[in-house]
Amino acid sequence: KRLNGELAEQGLIVTGLRxxxxxxxxxxxxxxxxxxQATGVGRVARAMTRIMPSAVETFRIVPETxxxxxxxxxxxxxxxxxxxxxxxxxxxxxxxTGFVDDAPREAGTVLSEDVxxxxxxxxxxxxxxxxxxxxxxxxxxxxxxxxxxxxxxxxLILSTSLSTRLFGKAATDNDQASALPxxxxxxxxxxxxSDFAMxxxxxxxxxxxTRTTYARVTAGYLERMFGGVSAELLWKPAASRxxxxxxxxxxxxxxxxxxFGFLDYDVVTGHVSAYYELxxxxxxxxxxxxxxxxxxxxxxxxxxxxxxxxxxxxxxxxTDVDAxxxxxxxxxxxxxxxxxxxxxxxxxxxxxxxxxxxxxTRDGGARLNVNGRLYDTVVDSQKTGVTDQWxxxxx
Numbered sequence: 001k002r003l004n005g006e007l008a009e010q011g012l013i014v015t016g017l018r019x020x021x022x023x024x025x026x027x028x029x030x031x032x033x034x035x036x037q038a039t040g041v042g043r044v045a046r047a048m049t050r051i052m053p054s055a056v057e058t059f060r061i062v063p064e065t066x067x068x069x070x071x072x073x074x075x076x077x078x079x080x081x082x083x084x085x086x087x088x089x090x091x092x093x094x095x096x097t098g099f100v101d102d103a104p105r106e107a108g109t110v111l112s113e114d115v116x117x118x119x120x121x122x123x124x125x126x127x128x129x130x131x132x133x134x135x136x137x138x139x140x141x142x143x144x145x146x147x148x149x150x151x152x153x154x155x156l157i158l159s160t161s162l163s164t165r166l167f168g169k170a171a172t173d174n175d176q177a178s179a180l181p182x183x184x185x186x187x188x189x190x191x192x193x194s195d196f197a198m199x200x201x202x203x204x205x206x207x208x209x210t211r212t213t214y215a216r217v218t219a220g221y222l223e224r225m226f227g228g229v230s231a232e233l234l235w236k237p238a239a240s241r242x243x244x245x246x247x248x249x250x251x252x253x254x255x256x257x258x259x260f261g262f263l264d265y266d267v268v269t270g271h272v273s274a275y276y277e278l279x280x281x282x283x284x285x286x287x288x289x290x291x292x293x294x295x296x297x298x299x300x301x302x303x304x305x306x307x308x309x310x311x312x313x314x315x316x317x318x319t320d321v322d323a324x325x326x327x328x329x330x331x332x333x334x335x336x337x338x339x340x341x342x343x344x345x346x347x348x349x350x351x352x353x354x355x356x357x358x359x360x361t362r363d364g365g366a367r368l369n370v371n372g373r374l375y376d377t378v379v380d381s382q383k384t385g386v387t388d389q390w391x392x393x394x395x
Contacts, residue, residue, distance in 0.1 A: 067155030
């Protein structure tokens, strides 16, 4: 209660505390304050120096997301107190800090009574963009979007996204014929279907089976064009740059009105994935598997996250669909951009605004858009993600 009283005003919520021994205490927390996990680690550590008994020398700090501890940051109290005024205090503290895999929640952990059930919601503007239409290079629509999230117990997250169009028109006048099942080329029908849309309504459950594995099951209306069930497993040690994952989905095409109905098209898709954190903020990803139109192939992605939080990446997907069958563009490719909200507001935030620029929307290489995939959920609070932003640990 004392930790939460001090940290809650800073957007850091203590979810659990465990006395490991007379000299070690583990604190699990969620960072709702800033995109830089190092800031949260530093603030929790300093609060522990003020609140924990003097006999407690070792702080085991666990950033948590969706009931999954992503890494255990081990800091000694004496190092914090001795280095607080040192000229090279960031580098000196990092050299004395350990990173280990966090175990699934252990017996003896005291859970915070103030965290669950947890409800969050918000409403704000949205802009939907369509680029490179031959008749009009840029099309857009704007409106309001409501997003809500309810977590009745740790790890079970019920979420929704509802939008209403106010002006503009993202639908194009250029009908796109396709030799493949129209899993993406019918986006016009969805854009014209209704001014009010249920973009997402789903339930997701997250769990950490072992120290190095994470699991997710999601069911419901997963995106604007498809609903179904998605299951994923990720192996990603906290101190390793390599991650391996597997995902399988059953997807059914939603009604054009973006409401509760479905159309007569369903498909089983899935991928195995490899992730690697390269130096200087670069990340490489390879996904191999089956896509929404039933084609089989691989997607290659290379992205870079800059110190200011901007992320820029490019991807290309090649499947067993030949260029003639795929249609204009020959294969799927594009550029992804993500910008932190704090870059616009000047205030710390954990959210970002992103978009994907692609030459043309086709059906080949189309992947299901599942919210909350595991790698993106956990990677920023593991060793590389924390140490890349370590300069903010004393803020």
